[in-house]
Ligand code: KG4
């Protein structure tokens with residue numbers, strides 16, 4: 001089965017071709033980051049319009065790279081939600097119209113399912129069951145993953161997502177949107193002992209998170225500095241923020257491992273690219289003899305490959321294909337409600 005995957009939930013247009021026997025054949029991606037940076041965040045209307053512009057050239061590119069034509073496609077998988085309504089509608093309408101024209105079925109996919117299955121695209125994929133730490137711009141969750149379509153929410157953020165906290169703190173430190181990766185780079189030259197920020201909900205006894213207070217703590221630090229922020233202050237504050245958020249993410253992940261008795265942890269979503277998070281998790285896992293799996297760096301942030309993969313895996317797990325034509329997006333869609341019968 002050759003599955004075409006289409007991602008358009010936020011500010012990346014992603015197209016990929018995944019063959020259930022041969023694996024990922026090709027993928028093409030366009031990031032709108034530069035366009036939104038001017039406004040300090042994603043502008044939904046601009047995002048939708050850009051998806052419209054990019055989707056056809058990206059599809060042509062992905063087909064050419066895979067050496068396939070549209071006639072070879074057996075099913076079209078696309079992100080149905082969660083995400084920006086207008087952005088989702090572009091990918092969804094395009095996928096359904098294309099499938100209708102090709103007389104092929106569709107497979108609507110949950111965006112977070114794509115993220116948490118994305119480590120299966122790597123050369124050394126994790127086996128089920130595992131715990132997934134999903135850390136993206138919009139979500140922070142710990143899930144028990146028993147198989148494709150079998151997800152149990154163990155804990156989640158009560159307010160800001162981890163990526164959102166990175167981006168908001170980065171903005172306070174004068175970095176452009178999306179600041180997560182830039183803050184992390186800045187933190188490398190920061191002194192870890194200079195400032196101590198709170199570790200929100202570290203001892204809450206459950207697996208939930210809260211990051212909005214951490215961002216406020218960065219704001220307080222910034223305000224105490226007065227008019228100008230020195231390079232050293234910005235680096236030290238970035239380091240203090242990163243130390244705090246990484247400690248909470250790592251400790252809660254380890255708590256989830258202990259609580260469930262599982263031995264494999266999968267880290268997915270954009271914040272999974274963070275180097276300090278990776279090295280701290282690796283050290284903790286080594287100490288406890290656990291395995292940690294990460295998606296390839298290019299599949300940490302939004303992409304079409306994870307959607308094509310999720311579609312193909314759902315097919316293999318027996319999820320029904322949908323006749324093309326009728327469609328609806330789900331901008332808000334908890335993953336637990338997208339189990340086997342998606
Ligand atoms: O998964 P993703 O592409 O989008 C959502 O589905 O939300 O994640 C994007 C988020 C952004 O908040 C971005 O700042 C953050 O991931 N991010 C990072 C790093 N690279 C991306 N945060 C911390 N460190 C990084 N290296």
Ligand code: ZN
Nearest residue numbers: 115136301302
């Ligand atoms: Zn995402």
